[in-house]
Amino acid sequence: MYLQNRNTKSIYSSIDKRILLFSFNDFINKIVKGKCCFICGAEPNSKEFNNEHIIPKWILKSYGNQNSFMILPNHSEIKNNKYLIPCCKDCNSELGIILENPMSSLLQKNYDEVCKELESDKSLYLKIYHWASLIFFKTHLKDAALLKDRDIRKGSGTIGDDFSWQGLFGIHNLLRHHHTGAKISDNAYGTVLLFESLVEQESETFDYLDNLNSQIVMIQVGKIVIFVVLNDCQACISFYETFLNKITGSLNSIQIRELFARLRYINDNLKYRPRFFTQFKFNKHKILARRPKKLELYKGEQEKSSLFKLMRFYIGDIMPDKLPNKEKLLNDLEQGKAQYIFDENFNFFQYKPYRNS
Numbered sequence: 001m002y003l004q005n006r007n008t009k010s011i012y013s014s015i016d017k018r019i020l021l022f023s024f025n026d027f028i029n030k031i032v033k034g035k036c037c038f039i040c041g042a043e044p045n046s047k048e049f050n051n052e053h054i055i056p057k058w059i060l061k062s063y064g065n066q067n068s069f070m071i072l073p074n075h076s077e078i079k080n081n082k083y084l085i086p087c088c089k090d091c092n093s094e095l096g097i098i099l100e101n102p103m104s105s106l107l108q109k110n111y112d113e114v115c116k117e118l119e120s121d122k123s124l125y126l127k128i129y130h131w132a133s134l135i136f137f138k139t140h141l142k143d144a145a146l147l148k149d150r151d152i153r154k155g156s157g158t159i160g161d162d163f164s165w166q167g168l169f170g171i172h173n174l175l176r177h178h179h180t181g182a183k184i185s186d187n188a189y190g191t192v193l194l195f196e197s198l199v200e201q202e203s204e205t206f207d208y209l210d211n212l213n214s215q216i217v218m219i220q221v222g223k224i225v226i227f228v229v230l231n232d233c234q235a236c237i238s239f240y241e242t243f244l245n246k247i248t249g250s251l252n253s254i255q256i257r258e259l260f261a262r263l264r265y266i267n268d269n270l271k272y273r274p275r276f277f278t279q280f281k282f283n284k285h286k287i288l289a290r291r292p293k294k295l296e297l298y299k300g301e302q303e304k305s306s307l308f309k310l311m312r313f314y315i316g317d318i319m320p321d322k323l324p325n326k327e328k329l330l331n332d333l334e335q336g337k338a339q340y341i342f343d344e345n346f347n348f349f350q351y352k353p354y355r356n357s
């Protein structure tokens with residue numbers, strides 16, 4: 001049985017009173033502004049809190065060090081061990097058992113082994129989606145508490161003040177499904193892609209890239225690179241099936257950026273978007289999606305974002321400044337004259353790995 005709170009409009013379980021569905025106002029008051037546990041909604045000081053690392057601890061241990069930091073949207077830095085959001089001890093332990101432990105053992109395997117596991121257990125795609133959406137959500141929830149300008153006297157407000165929280169509200173509902181017992185239907189979660197990344201330097205790396213409004217995430221853990229489009233109901237896979245099937249080798253960092261730009265372009269320009277809804281029926285709690293009948297993209301002047309401008313933006317971001325012909329390469333990208341994933345015959349272009357000689 002389910003109960004709705006008359007004041008907040010959130011929906012509770014009648015058995016153990018856990019919050020099954022936050023109303024938008026309750027989400028803003030408790031989770032965004034109220035420092036409550038971001039999973040169960042427990043008030044601060046109402047139980048033991050030990051806070052949740054935004055970047056999972058096992059990643060920091062394998063790929064970080066004491067001084068490693070994240071670069072924030074306001075271009076300031078924050079030490080990874082201070083990069084936390086409010087979470088109670090119970091929910092933190094639950095996340096460890098349900099997500100972090102299995103993901104850490106999966107992503108410490110080599111790429112072929114990971115592919116085999118995915119082949120034999122398709123539910124792992126949902127686990128990867130769950131994990132990526134959690135990191136995405138935590139990253140932007142933290143922005144609600146970080147000042148735009150670190151100088152408190154300037155009263156600049158927080159980075160999160162500029163957000164429309166509606167998109168993150170939907171993600172929050174999805175990522176709590178392990179806690180609420182909601183069943184996510186197979187068509188309600190987004191595109192999940194895994195590739196092998198090319199060895200480009202001596203040590204293996206961790207990398208993270210996302211875009212809040214486009215709801216897209218790239219996470220690189222060692223030699224595995226994961227792309228997740230959170231709200232497209234797998235439309236990117238449908239659009240890019242042939243393209244993706246032709247990626248037959250490992251991707252270098254520029255190719256990773258190109259693919260990120262391409263997926264973002266598709267998701268930005270979907271003419272008809274999927275709709276998500278939560279259903280409580282016959283004692284079953286489900287998160288469902290209605291996919292549009294037609295898959296179509298905005299073109300020409302209607303485009304919400306331009307593919308070539310996105311490619312210039314993301315690839316330009318990692319091109320070294322000392323590259324002698326950098327400006328020409330960037331212009332070629334913006335004019336659609338350059339691409340890095342495929343050669344001119346539309347065959348996958350395999351770059352050479354780093355060799356320690």
Ligand SMILES: [Zn+2]
Pocket residue numbers: 037038039040041042087088089090091092
């Ligand atoms: Zn909790």
